[in-house]
Structure formats: C-alpha cells, structure tokens
Amino acid sequence: MVRGIEIRDSYTRGHSERVAFYSKEIAKNMGLNEQQIEKIYMAALLHDIGKIGIPDSILLKPGKLTKKEFEIIKLHPVLSYELLKDIKPLKPIVDSIKYHHERIDGSGYPDGLKGKEIPLPARIIAVADSFDAMTSDRIYRKGMPKEKAIKELISLAGEKYDSDVVHAAIPIFKSETPPITKSQDFKSLSELEKRRLDYFFRDSLTDAFNRNYLFFLFNNLKEKNTPFKVITVDILKLRELNLEKGWDYGDEILKKLKEMLERTFNPIAIIRYSGDNFVVFIDKKIKNTEIQEKMRKLEEELGVILSIHTINEKDTENIELLTKTLTKIETKGYPDRT
Structure with missing residues (x-):
C-alpha cells in the first residue's frame, strides 16, 4: 500500500x-x-x-x-x-x-x-x-x-x-x-515525474509553459545562480485579428510566435503568461539592440505588431518584483519598451 x-x-x-x-x-x-x-x-x-x-x-x-x-x-x-x-x-x-x-x-x-x-x-x-x-x-x-x-x-x-x-x-x-x-x-519514476510536470506546466495550445511555471522556474534559476534576462512579447490587436479572420487564425499566430521565439533566441524557457502575452527567459548576454533587431524580423515574418519589453534587472531580483512588473506590463503601466 x-x-x-x-x-x-x-x-x-x-x-x-x-x-x-x-x-x-x-x-x-x-x-x-x-x-x-x-x-x-x-x-x-x-x-x-x-x-x-x-x-x-x-x-x-x-x-x-x-x-x-x-x-x-x-x-x-x-x-x-x-x-x-x-x-x-x-x-x-x-x-x-x-x-x-x-x-x-x-x-x-x-x-x-x-x-x-x-x-x-x-x-x-x-x-x-x-x-x-x-x-x-x-x-x-x-x-x-x-x-x-x-x-x-x-x-x-x-x-x-x-x-x-x-x-x-x-x-x-x-x-x-x-x-x-x-x-x-526508483529511477524509472524520474521520467514519470517529468511527464507529470509537463502535464501541470504546459500550455496545450502553444506548447509553451503556462504561467504556473514562472514561480518554479524563477526559484530554480536563482538557486543555481543562473544569469538570465526577461523579455515580454505581446501580440497587439490579436482580438481584432480573431474577429476579422477567425479564432483558428489567431491560434496559429500564437503557435508560430512561440516557435519563432524558440528558434530565434534558444531561450531558457518560454511562458505563455496570458492570452496574447509571452514571458521569455533568455541568455543575459544577449544585448537589447540584438533583441530589438530580431523582434523586427519576427514582426515582418508574422505580419503582426509586437509589443516588446525588456525587464530591468532590478525588477527581477525576486519573484514578487517580477510578478508585479509583469502585471504592470499587462495593464500598460511599465514604460520601458525594447
């Protein structure tokens, strides 16, 4: 038993x-x-x-x-x-x-x-x-x-x-x-554990992580002293696109954006934080100018307008500051756009 x-x-x-x-x-x-x-x-x-x-x-x-x-x-x-x-x-x-x-x-x-x-x-x-x-x-x-x-x-x-x-x-x-x-x-349980985490932390539409993963990821990175930079990516006027071209079209845009972010930045993790918003943990060495350049190319390829923020390092000192900052970005109260 x-x-x-x-x-x-x-x-x-x-x-x-x-x-x-x-x-x-x-x-x-x-x-x-x-x-x-x-x-x-x-x-x-x-x-x-x-x-x-x-x-x-x-x-x-x-x-x-x-x-x-x-x-x-x-x-x-x-x-x-x-x-x-x-x-x-x-x-x-x-x-x-x-x-x-x-x-x-x-x-x-x-x-x-x-x-x-x-x-x-x-x-x-x-x-x-x-x-x-x-x-x-x-x-x-x-x-x-x-x-x-x-x-x-x-x-x-x-x-x-x-x-x-x-x-x-x-x-x-x-x-x-x-x-x-x-x-x-019991070594065979380690694979089972990975699958369980995937079940709880994975967004079913885009295959990005869901927002529940943020706390776990952040603590894990801090504990291991892994340097990172956080950017957020929003698809502007996604709702209008959904109404004009259908929800399936909007879903495809979200999936393509996730795949492109993966390919472009080779990130530590991509989190779908809300409907049209992704939080991306990337290598700290990537410069803001490089981020900006890569994002312009993504916009051209996708045919959409993206709102991009690189979060200040001081706002990633702890999980409370980070989540507060992400809320500000969602409510348009965070001024620093990459």
Missing part, C-alpha cells in the same frame, strides 16, 4: 520510511517498550496512506495549494483511518494514524484534539512528520536546513508539539540519518 502511494506521489516517496525511522528512534529515546515502538513504527509507515483518496489534481500539484485544496488534503488522516480500521492487526494503531496532524493547542485536524487527548504515538509521529516535511525539497521550494527546522520545532514545543517529544527528538534529528530505501532510488 505504501509503495502504491509513493509511485503516485513523488513527495511521499521515501517520506513514509523517513518518518517511520525518526518516530521509532524518538520512541526509543523516550524509553517506550519494544511493543510500543513497533506499533509506532508501523503507524508512521502508514500515516499518509489516505492520500490515495486525494484527487491527482491536488495531490500532484507542483506548487502551493489554495485554501480549498488544502481543506481537501486535510481529509487524508480520516481517509487513512477509514481504509485501515477494519484490518484486525492494524486496529491498535489506527487512532495514531488518524490524529498525527492534531496539535497540542487544539489547532490541528481532523478533530481539534488538545494536549494529552492526542495519543502519544500520534504526538511522536507529528514531530517526525513535521521535521521531514520542513527539511525535504519540494518542487516549489528547497528544503530547510535541519538546524533551522530544529529551531522551529523548539519554538513551537508546548504550543503545537509535545515538549517531551521534541526534547527526545532533537538528538535524533541532529545525529541520525535515515537509511536510503529502494523506493527513494
């Missing part, structure tokens, strides 16, 4: 084993007996099995969830419980699985339990699960250094997490490293 959810959800791959490893070591450090330790280990291994009932569009989303999407994700502990409750050997651990997202102050889910109302195994799994979530890489962000994650847990001890559990967990998190499991080294 764990293997099934790991194949479906790349983030879960290895996560369940790591949480089980940490939970077992914490339980040992707290002086629990062998039988209790094994039950905690099994509960931790199965704690996310309910995610098998979460829609792919939410579970596999390579970005931050909306509030509504998160409400659906929050159903997974109950789904885990419902899936396992009638399996006789697992009956002693189903409550530990159901309540691993409860918090000491009552702010958790599904039932808002407080303090000792939360079973001890669930309190242990909660700390192990949170630590692994904080320190694991996600597609939209890099994992937190473990020292920072430990500080975060300490700051929330007694409020969100059981203080005794956190105290027992710190030496484990500092010194112990979970063994690499086969599921974490």
